[in-house]
Amino acid sequence: MTVTPPEALRTAGLPLTDLAPLLADQPDPLVFATVSGAHLYGFPSRDSDIDLRGAHLLPAAALLGLDEPEETRTTADDSDGVERDLVTHDLRKFARLLLRRNGYVLEQLTSPLVVHTGPVHAELTALAPGVLTHHHAHHYRGFARTQWRLYERTGELKPLLYTYRALLTGIHLMRTGEIQAHLPTLCALPEAPARLPGLIAAKAAAEHGAADPALRPTAEAETDRLHTVLDEAEAVSALPDAPSGRAALHDLVVRARLAG
Template identity: 45%
Template sequence: MQVAQDQIVKKVLARQSYPMLFASVVGSHLYGFPSFDSDHDIRGAHVLPLENVVGLYNERETLELFEHMDGEKIDFVSHDVHKYFTLLLKRNTNVLEQIFSPLVHHRTAYFDELREIAGECITSNHGHAYRGFAQKIWAVFEKQRKLKPLLYVFRTLLTGMYLMETGEVEANIMRLNHRYRLPYLGDLIALKLHGSEETLMEDADMSFYEGEFRRLMRQLDDARFHSDLPEEPRGKPELHDLLVRLRLEYGG
């Protein structure tokens, strides 16, 4: 799996026009429950040339690629470093998970510095973001009755709780469950690993899962209320300095 992902990421990045700061794999592969038909969700940040950022035409702030490659489904999205750093300074959980993903398949010498600064951008308000995302995905599960969004709900809530309690980003649901010990998660994960992205939960005990959803939402709220994390990010000066250096080195 690791070798295949390395090869896929290299092929995707070879087709990009701008230097990449880093690229990591997220989605089901990061969360710990990929099916045989799961996308390879590749995310990262690139550096636009100076003419694109000081002139009137800023056309490639976001790069996207959605296609099949070597029989695998590719979902690639990259933002220019200015946009990416701006998102990092907001309560954007996606960029945090991309930066702290253990599945980093491309990095420059600046990536470790970015990861250190990102740690200073974690706030208690990220708990709000995880809460909001869980609510949206729960609505999808209620409508579709598919296993994937149900697992996303629990993964999102546990990641948010863990972040509020420890200040660390952990997105793998199996590692998270070592801490929170939800007895039903193992069976749900096994079902997804041996099933597909479209696996249905037609006979799901909705009252039980809704009760767990509400309970974990309250637990996340409590963790956020008692969190020692700051309310505002503290890494803006360091991000500004890093952005300037990236522009000078890669933007010519």
């Protein structure tokens, strides 16, 4: 079931390749699949891969026997020179990841670029606010540091933009309780560097393009400042200390599993 109109996919920079064969080539029912990665973040290049993420539903028998089930599954293909990969977790594992202050799965769940959905996806999305805590700041802080080290090592623009994106997403989440992964939208935050739109445009021209070496001292100062802003936003955030939605997630997983 494809729910994002083709024009919206085109606006997001996605080539309109047929995703149906990749989605159909799954041994268990999909709960949902959305577009993640650079297309979700708002700075894809012409040669960017299409990263699909989501959840599937294992049959109850797979969890009751002696063998450990395959809870995470990866499928990939290539269409017209565009690499696409679909990574899904069983619904139980996905729910557990949601409860572990995991920003990745939250972004995948709430991505507006939906290519497959259904009632369980809708209910799961409605439960997302119940897993948010101020501790999610740790995820975005850590991701930003990892990407900054990659930028220092490679000098590429992509990890630099990932650094800015992670910090601004974390700041926005701490202030509003809303997951916003789209960097062009986050440019509206008062702390966002004014040069970001130009860097996004440069990234669109080449997936592995190099950043101007002269940019590094300024970028370091900007990211240090954004780390401070994130720390301050976490300290005063209205988000709770622990998730409140565990019981509701448990109930959803049980109902979905029994319904098959």
